[in-house]
Structures are given as structure tokens and as C-alpha cells.
Amino acid sequence: MNADFTAEELDFQQEVRTFLQEEFPADLKHKVDNNIRLTKDDMVRWQKILYKKGWAAPTWPEEHGGTGWSHTQRHIFATEMGLYGAPEPIPFGMKMVAPVIMAYGSEEQKQRFLPDILASNVWWCQGYSEPNAGSDLASLKTTAVRDGDEYVVNGAKTWNTLGQYADWIFCLVRTDNTVKKQEGISFLLIDMKSPGISVKPIVLIDGFAEVNEVFFDDVRVPAENLIGEENKGWTYAKVLLTHERTNIAGVARAKRRLNALRKLAAESPDGYGNTMSENSMFKKRLAECEIELQALEYSELRTLAALSVGNAPGPESSILKIVGTELAQKIDELVLELSGYHSLPYVPDQFEDGFEGDRIGPGTTAAAALNYFNNRKLSIFGGSNEIQRNIICKAVLGL
Amino acid sequence: MNADFTAEELDFQQEVRTFLQEEFPADLKHKVDNNIRLTKDDMVRWQKILYKKGWAAPTWPEEHGGTGWSHTQRHIFATEMGLYGAPEPIPFGMKMVAPVIMAYGSEEQKQRFLPDILASNVWWCQGYSEPNAGSDLASLKTTAVRDGDEYVVNGAKTWNTLGQYADWIFCLVRTDNTVKKQEGISFLLIDMKSPGISVKPIVLIDGFAEVNEVFFDDVRVPAENLIGEENKGWTYAKVLLTHERTNIAGVARAKRRLNALRKLAAESPDGYGNTMSENSMFKKRLAECEIELQALEYSELRTLAALSVGNAPGPESSILKIVGTELAQKIDELVLELSGYHSLPYVPDQFEDGFEGDRIGPGTTAAAALNYFNNRKLSIFGGSNEIQRNIICKAVLGL
Amino acid sequence: MDFSYTEVQQMLQDQVQKFVQKSYDFDTRSKLIASEAGYSKEFWQLFAELGWLAVPFSEEDGGLGGSAVDLMVMMEEFGKAMLVEPYTATAVLSGSIVAELGDETQKTGLVSSIIGGELQLASAYAEAQSRYNPLNIQTSASGEDDAIVISGTKIAVENGANADKLIIFAREQGKSTDKAGISAFLVDAKAEGVTLRGYTTVDGKRAAEIELEQVRVGDTDRLGAPGEAADALLRAIDKATVGVSAEAVGALESLLHKTVEYSKTRKQFGTPIGTFQALQHRMADMFIECQLARSIVMMAAMSIDSQDDDAEKTKAVSAAKSRVGKAIHKVGQEAIQIHGGIGMTDELDVGHLFKRVTALDIQFGDGEFHTERYAAL
């Protein structure tokens, strides 16, 4: 048993590092380091750089343009990206709809959609959640009624992340009301430019509108956009939901944030002539986070090792999700603790691209409260932590 | 709004203090201070001293020999007792069966039982819980079948505290199997010397047998020992369960223990040349306990104030029970933390009266692990903390 | 021992409750935040008329007695509705400082204007490096010709941009954390050399960074004796800390209430989420936190009112702020979690209550800070 990389893996690690240093745009690095939000153009630009390098889709099979990497290589890549602060590609196309298209789509659908996802030519968003469904996804009410060669879609989706940028949306829609709720759901791809679609931003408590409601009013969707069979959508979506969610634990990102936190502590006066990095109580809380992160990291590595020898991913991903999000939220609390009064100004705009007003306070401390607020979503979205605990109870403990 | 005592109350406080200093036997004080268990004789001796003073039953009405004190006086009395380390009288007679007898017993029963309870002539124990009932008290199975002027009792009771000393037991028994479980229960007083009763000690993980199982094998009980009406026992018991449980929060006891803890910290080397009272992390944990205790104390005072102006005790007692027991358990953890290796020897006998072997380690540290183990019961017995939370949900939050 | 409300306290509670119910719904509040001043001058006048602005002052000063318990009763109600009016800044913090340090002339001019609702004040003590030590002051005040010249930068000055006058704490002597040497000066907000950068806070209040460049004041603008303002500042902060702790108790109560009600109506998997026992027990824990927070704030308020010893008062205040801080994290986070995504949206009040309590935790030092301060006392 060892956690060492092979010589080849170490070479690969070095290759990724060099690539990031050379190719991750300096202006994006500046934004990431200063809590400035990336624009759609920023993200697409970076994803196209990855595409050019052939590294856009580590999780895809080679036949569709994937990297053909081992699980360990994927892990190294994700880790180095996270440590460097380079954002992962937006997951909705690459990691969410693409695997479903690959597994259940027709040959035509594969030809039509996958290359544009790989090349970041098309921005996808997700249409699962609904205003009254919440964690109970399968109770969705958006309907798609077959009318000749088309479906007519009516209803609303919510918590639609970055839908304001999207060209396409993949949706779960109800195509049969007469059967058990899971058995009347279909998986439909919809062009966001279709008449009858409207997007309404939802402003969150940090002042940003990163999620939306998407409304469908008699939206006509060609039947060829149906994935697989009608009323089998829940099965497809479930596969996706339990699909390997790379980097769900957020270890590399947490490491990067803890490094920043240590640095911030060393720069933060305690008010009595020392810095907060000399405050033994704060040091202890920091140590607890570091220790938790190591336990999380090795839990992730254990999962990875199991995948590498061919085992299917199990309910471990629920642990990684719970512990990873709770740790991220704990780090937010510590940043907030260091930031104190500096975090109170509410000027969300100063974290947008192109803000030209006077900035109040340094980026890290000025964004501390907003990040603390925003990251409460981590334990709610992506399958709430309560749902993850239910999964552990059922799938592992047999309760 | 103020938390001050009146001049009369301060006088009374002084009177209690003087009484304790003068009348609480020195050998008992020595035992209490050194974690030596009190024997039955010790307890009866002390209760008879209280009886002689007229202070045996602060919660009783004067007509039955109670003190006639105000709620504040009762509070002062309980506080001073706790701070001094003088044990409260065993509650089973005084606080548990007596109120039921007063409220629902016949005149004969009152005459027959109350004076001996007041004078500590008779030791009572409680027969509620059963091996398969747990928190679901009403599902009890011990039966009492009427046979002429007697009931014939069969079954088993458990978690019977100090039953090994008891002269009498008050029991909930099933007298009707054909109705809803709560409606077939009666309240019966049983002489522990009755043929067919056997007591089997239950050794707990701290090595002591402070609880018992009590078996009833065709035990014949005179029908005159029935309290109130047949099949109304659950109603009577419920009144008792929601009856004001004085000192349920254990504030004075916690204060006394925190004082001892501070003292112990000042005497405990940290291994690096200082004492644990200079360890800032330990100090913080201690501070958190002290703060929690103040929040608890004022929560208790609020309840007391509400009682004093005639309000019925509400679900507050559930809060006091939860917070009080969790705080007591936290204090156990801190004592254990200070005791470390000194707490590992398992020599329960050295905490019994009359132990003549060599003692290993000073009393506080040597008993630390045993107390930590034993006090896990606090959140289980007396209505588990889960049941208390259920009560809050139902009675306060309307869930 | 008497935990009942006096007639005045009962009246204050009723008044605030009625005011909130009639005039201060979530929409109104949102509009006030978006308005230029960030609060309602009309309401402020109403506060004056109802005598609320007189609560922090002694009867000799024309106030209602200055009891911390009165303050607590009232501010708890403020907290429930998340008032944005600068009550703490003007009436409690600045008011207490003026009342303690001001000479008769100063008091006559200022206290009655505060009580009358005609004067807005802001106290500027915190600086970028001071964290939660109000005595860590580098802003300097030194004699020059006949004037005193003040230079330095102040942060997190609540009500700074709306204040008519600022109380600037500056150092006339000593090193940056010395207690001795700190003076308080009354500075006109429009005085030369004063630059204000106002902003809205995360919880919808207004505050400012203040730059002081060679601001000239006279000897008569000093409140109290030269270099001896520290004790009054600390006492005012202790009292204001009880106030904001009570405000937090009120807001926490709202969070609990709204969460419980939401859980009764929100359905998942066919049943209200309030029937899930895991959530029920967590709401029971939220209730416990609210009760403990309330109890310890009562303790601190009574201690301020009855204790003679400043150190004991300070310890009681730190105990309260520490415990309230813990409750804020627990209750605030759980309220959002149980609400789910909807609790994260700007359009619902719950998220704003969460932000309010988070800001109240920070104000005058967060829970961790006060736990440490308590342990050190």
C-alpha cells in the first residue's frame, strides 16, 4: 500500500504543471486570485485552450476525443488544476449531458452534439429541478406532449446554473402522467433559442444571479431531440447522478484555499500587536481543517484506487460530497473570522469583470461574507447533504 | 428585571449555608469530595437530619409536612445543597410516588405512606421501565390480574435505580389487555418483601450495580394498594412525568464540578513545565462550559420566575434536561482530558465505602473514566434526550 | 428575583411590535435599503416621538433611565424585523459616549437632539489593523497652533455617511494599543479633511470608511479629559454589545419561526418536510439555541444594570456575545439548509435574516473572539 506516483505519473504531473504555467491566461489567473468572477468569454477561452491541447475531456472515452488517461492521471490533472486555481470546464455539457448522449443517444445525436461540447462551441445547462420538487426530483411537473414530429413543452425549471449563457438545455420532462412518477419521465434536449423559452435570473443572497428559472411556454421541440426511449428518462438521469463525479470532494481546491487562509492569517493583525497566525485558538481551528482535508483526501484516493482496479464507484461519493462541502463551508467560516469588519461592505459589483469604482478592502477579506453566504449552497445543491445521508443509510447501512 | 434575592431570601440563603456547614456530616462530606459512594445508611442518615430540621420535603404542601417555601427559596435551598455537595434526598419516595399519592391516593393511603416517606423510614424505588419497552413506556407488559382482594403480578421491571435498598416499589402494571395500550395501565404499590419478588443487579460499564431488574412471579398485592382507579395509571404517571422536576438542570452541581475542574487544571502538569490551566485551548473549552452553564442557569431562573408568578411548568423542562445533561457530560470529558493515564486503572472497589486496599491515583483523576462512562446514562435515562426533543417538537414547535 | 417586564418594557415591546406589523414589512425594508439614505427619516422621527431614542439615556439626561434591560426588550423586537435604522450607532453607542464624556454644554446640545431625533451620530474607533480591539488606535491627534489636528483612517463606521457629526477616537499619547492617551473628538461630518466612503453592509445597514487628513478641531470639541476616553468607549461598546446581542436573539427567533412554518408547508416525497424526524430534531436544537441565547443576553443585561464592577460586566457581556455567536452560526446555517435553495434567494426574508445575524456576530467582536476574551478575564 502506498500513495506514491510512478515515474511516468510524476512526469505527467510535471507536464500538467508546465502547461498550466504557460497556458492558463494571466488575466484569468489574476481574476481567480482576486475573487473576480470569470465571464462566459473567459471560461470559453480557457476551455478552448484545453481543447487545443487535447485535454478538454479527461473523462470521455478516446473515440469521442477523450484523453485516454488512467484514473490516476485524471486525478493528477484535476489536482493540479485545482491547486493552480484553473477552473474546471463547466460540467453541464462535458460531464452531464455528454455521458448520457454517449450511453443512450443515437448515432446522429452523438455526431451532432458531442464535437461541439468537446470544442466548447456550445454551452449547455441543466433542466432538472423544479420550483416545487426540490430534493424530490422525480416529482417534476414540466410536461412534454407529443404532437406529430414535435414535443410541446410547458412548465418551469429552476436552480439553473449559468443558464443565462446557455445555447442548449437538457431537461427531464413528464411524458406520461398515468404511471408511477419515475416511469413517466423523458430526457429531452432543447435549443435555448426556441420560441417560448424565457430565462429569469434568481439573485442569491450574495447579490449574484448565477442561477435562473427557465420557463417553457408551448415550446416546440423536434422529436429527434429525445434521448433514447420515451419514459425512460429517469433511468438515464439516475445513471448520470450516480456517475463518477470527479473532484466532488474538492480536495485540491480546499488545499489551495487553506494555503490562502494561512497566508491571510499571517497578514491579519489580531489587534493586540500580533497576527492571527500566532493565535493558538485560530491555529487549532486551522489545524483541524488541515487534518480533515487529509482524511478527505485519503478517502478520495481510496475511491480512486478502487476505480483503478475496476470496482464500480459506490456510495463513497456521498461521503466525499458531504465531507467536502462541509469542509469548504468551514474554510469559509475561517476566512470570515479573519476578515471581520472588512467583510461587511456589500458591493457585489466589485467582484465583476470590468468594475471601475473604488474597491473597498482587499479581495479576500472583502469577499469573505459573500463567499460564506454563497457557499451555503454547497450542502443544498447537487443532491442535498440530507439526501446523501439517506443514500448512505439505504445503500451502505441497509436501514 | 433582576436576578437579585431579597433581604429575606439572602437571610434564608445564609441559614441554609450555616445549616449545611454545621449539620452535613463530615464523613459524608469527605466521601462526596473524594468520589466515594454513599451507602444506604449514609443517605438515610442525612435525610433524617433534613427531616429533623423540617427541610425534608421542600416540594410538598405544608399539610403533609412540606416546608411551605416559595419557589425562590426552594431554588436557594437546592443551589446551596448542590454547591456544598450535599446530596438531594433520593427522589423515588419524596418526589415521585408521594405527589401521586397526594393527588390520587385515598385518605388511608396518604396516612399510611406519606409520613414514612417524609421521615425516610421507608425506601422507595420505581417500577416503570421494562426490558422491551425502553422509551416507549406505555408498551409495558407486566400484568396485574385481579383475584379477589388481591392482584397477582407477573413480569419484570428494569433500570430500577437503587432497588437493592428498597422497602417498597411503585409500579405501572397492565390490568387490561384489550384496550389501547395507555388505557389498560394501573398504578400499584408493592411491598418489596412480598413473596415472588426477586432483584437482580445490573452491573454497568463503570463496574457498579446501581440499577436492577426486578422480577415478579405470582406476586400477590392487596387491592388496597392500588392508587386511584384501575386502568387510570397512565394518567397518574404522566402527571408525575411532567411534574416540576426540581434541579433537573443540575446547575449547582455543575458549578461545583467546574470549580473542582478549575482546581484540577491548576494542579495538572501539561508535561512541558506548565499546568493545564495555562493551556489556552483547554482554557477555552473550560470557558465554553462556564458560558453554557450561565445560559443554562438563566434558562432555569426564567422557568422559576414563571412558576413564581403562577405559570405552569412548560416544555422548558425538556430544554433544561437536554442542556443540563449534555453539559454534565461535557464536564466529564474535560475531567477525563485532564486525568489522562491516571484514569485508566479499573478499580471500582476503591470508590466503595470501607475499601482498604491501596488506592491508585487521586480520587478525581482515578474516577474520571468511570464517571465519564457512568454519566452517559444522563442523556438516556429520565426520558432520553431524543424523547425530550420529540416533546419540544410537539409541544413547542407544533411539528 | 423578578424576570417580568416593567410597564415601560411591556409598552416598548408592544410599540415596536405594532410599528413593525403596521409599517415595516419585508418590502418596505427592501425599499429603504435601496433608498439614498438607506433608512427612513420619517420612522426615525416616529422613534423620537415614541421615546425610543430616549431609552439609552438616564433620567437626569432626559432619558428613560438607560437600563440595558429596556434596551434589550426593544432591540430584540428590532431584530425580528431586521430594522435598518441606525439606532445602535446614534442612540446607543454615540449616545452613551456623549452622555458619559460630554460636559454640560456638550450634553445639552447633543443629548436632547439625539432624543429628539434631530441628530445623527457615528462613532469611529475601529481601524484596519485593530480587529476587535477598540483601543488599537493609530489615528493621531496633536496640538498645532491653537487647534488639534487629527489624521488617520477609520473603518466600519456604522452610520458614518449619514451622520451629522462624527465622534472620532484618536490618540494624543501612547503606543497603538495603550489604553491611556485616547481622546474622543466631535467632528463635523463636513469638516475639511474628512473624506467619507459610504457603503451598504451585507445586512442592509449603512457604514463608511473615513479618511481624516489634517482635520482641525478645537479644544472644546474634545469629549472628556485629554487621553481619557477609553473607559467610556469600552463601557459604551459593552452596552451596545448587549443591544446587538438582543437584536440577534430577535432575528434568530424569526429564523426559527420561519423555518418551522416553512417545514410545515413545504412538501417533499409527498409529505411536509417538517414530518421528517431528522429535521425535527434539528429544529428542536435550533429552539434550544434560541432559548439559551435569550437567557444569557438577559443575564448580561441584568449584569450591566446591577453590577458595579466593570470587569464583571465585561465578562458577562463576553459570555453573552460568545454564546449568541454560537447560536448565530448554528441557527442561521440550519435555517438556510432546511429551507434549501429558496433560503438562498434574495427575494425571501430568510436569507436576509441569515445575513443580519452573521453581521451581528461580527459587530463588536465575533463569538470566538469573545470566548477568548472571556477565558482571559
Next chain:
Amino acid sequence: MDFSYTEVQQMLQDQVQKFVQKSYDFDTRSKLIASEAGYSKEFWQLFAELGWLAVPFSEEDGGLGGSAVDLMVMMEEFGKAMLVEPYTATAVLSGSIVAELGDETQKTGLVSSIIGGELQLASAYAEAQSRYNPLNIQTSASGEDDAIVISGTKIAVENGANADKLIIFAREQGKSTDKAGISAFLVDAKAEGVTLRGYTTVDGKRAAEIELEQVRVGDTDRLGAPGEAADALLRAIDKATVGVSAEAVGALESLLHKTVEYSKTRKQFGTPIGTFQALQHRMADMFIECQLARSIVMMAAMSIDSQDDDAEKTKAVSAAKSRVGKAIHKVGQEAIQIHGGIGMTDELDVGHLFKRVTALDIQFGDGEFHTERYAAL
């Protein structure tokens, strides 16, 4: 990166599991605790035959390689069944010290006897004032005539009363917390001046307080160079700490397993308590704790096996013991609470698992201590 078990590790795991299943049920264990020696000499011989006692030693010393991961795999299984045999005391702690400090003669005599199951050892370093600092040693060793004379008192010496020989750590030079000046001496348990007070520990092991009064040993009884035993002691403790952490992981797994199974059969209010969602989520949290504990102990074991830097190893060990300590409190307390009263009884294994993990938390320093040590490193 390879997290799979080697053949040897797989074999060790299988062997221990089979042994436990066949020969080490709760009743057997209880009888062993009540027996005079407090453990089974017969089993100990079996351990020798199966090669378990060779696990902590390098191949040069006749062992199985001395890998911390091997040790972890085996001790996790020990932990599940709460073995009472003095494996840590004799084979891991004392064995590592002898292997590192002993000269060829000493090693020849001792290591093969340990591996062969013929020798019981106990390492005595802790003293009443030392808390969790193993270098806080006041027991003195000084030359007198041709002998070295040792005096002092040792506490919490695991296996002390059953040991044939004691390894006594005593100070030849320096102040009580100095690293330099500490020597290790091999002392016959029956030597003159040695007084043992044996006792059973709360978790069913045996330990002793040892009084050393003018105990005379020779120069050849010293293990290693004079005054230079500290590093070997610290390294041995680090390794043994990984061992007991793994033992704790096994015991925690048992606690989780037994609690979940109990919750499926125990009925309250007509349904198994395992159907109550509040309890379900708490058991999910217990599971998470167990997994995190297991992960971080793997990290520490691999660190011991692969790292060169002692400080890094020590930091990894403290991380593991800290996190395991947290899991011990949470899982142990929840297991008892969910069992209810029955979990508190001496006759059920759950309470004993709780006591075992509590004692393992204390051994070599509790979770809080190691968190602080980690933070300081």
C-alpha cells in the same frame, strides 16, 4: 499509487479474522480479563506460530518487514474483537525500541524471544507529571561504584505486571523535559528495588505503576548510547500510535456495525428504531466518522513506511490520532446513546467497545493533545 493489500497483509487479515471468529468471542475475552494473567498465554504462543509477533520487525532482525501498513491491517482486526493480549506493549513498542537501540548481543537475545513468544516486555517512560510528553522524565540513573542506580516512579506501564523484563527510561543528564540525557535500561522485573502495582485497565488490559528504588543495573543493560534513547522512544511511540489508531478504527467499525444491527431489531413505539430518520442520519454520520478515521490512519501508516523525515512522520501520526480521537468521542458516545440503557451494561459488548476506544484515545495522547501537537509542528 496502490491501496490494495499485499499477499502478506491479506493473509494477516484472514488469519486474525479466523482466529477471532473461532476462538475469541466476548465470553472468552471476559474470562481472560478475569484470569490471573489477564491474557491468554496459549493465544500468545499461537500469535508467535502465526508470525504475528514478527510483524513489527525488519527482515534483518528476523521479522516480517516492520511495515506500519502490515501492523495497521492486523491491529484493525485486533480492535474489532478487543483483544487483551499485550501486543502493543511487547511486540510494537518494546520491540521497536530493542530493535533500534539494542546492540547485536542484546538484539539476538531479545528480538528472537519476542518473535518466538517467549518474552514479555514493558516499556516504562510515563511518569505522574509527564502527561503526554514522553520526554518528561524525572526518574534518575546515576553511576555508583560499578553499577548504575535507577530511582523513580513510572505510571501507566502497559503489560508492566506481566513483563519478564522492563525497559526503563531514565535520565542520566539534563532537566526534566530535555531530549538529551535520556537512557533506556533493561531491568529484570524481579530485580531488587522494583515494586510493581499491577491493575486491570478500564478497557480490560493490564498495566502497572512501577516504583524503582535504588535499582542497580550494569552498563550492559543500557540499550543504546548513554543519554541518547529519546529518538528511538519517539519513533517507537509514533509507530505504536499508528497501531493503536488502527485498533481504534477496528473497534469503531464494530461499534457502528453493532449499533446499526441493534437499531434494526430493537423496537420502540411499534417500529424498529432504525427506521427513525433522526437516528438514521446519526448513524450515517457514525459511518462517515469511521471512514475518515480509516482513511487518515492509512495516510499515517503509509507516511511511516515511506517518509524519510521524522518530523513529517510525526505530523502525520498526530493528524491521524487527532482525527481518530474525534471519531472515538462521536462514534463511541452515539453507539451508547442509540443502544440506550442496554449499551451501558457490563454484560453487552458494546459498552466494552466504548471503553476500549476511550482508552485508546488516551493512549499516547488524546485527540486534543495531538491536534495541538499538529498545530505546533
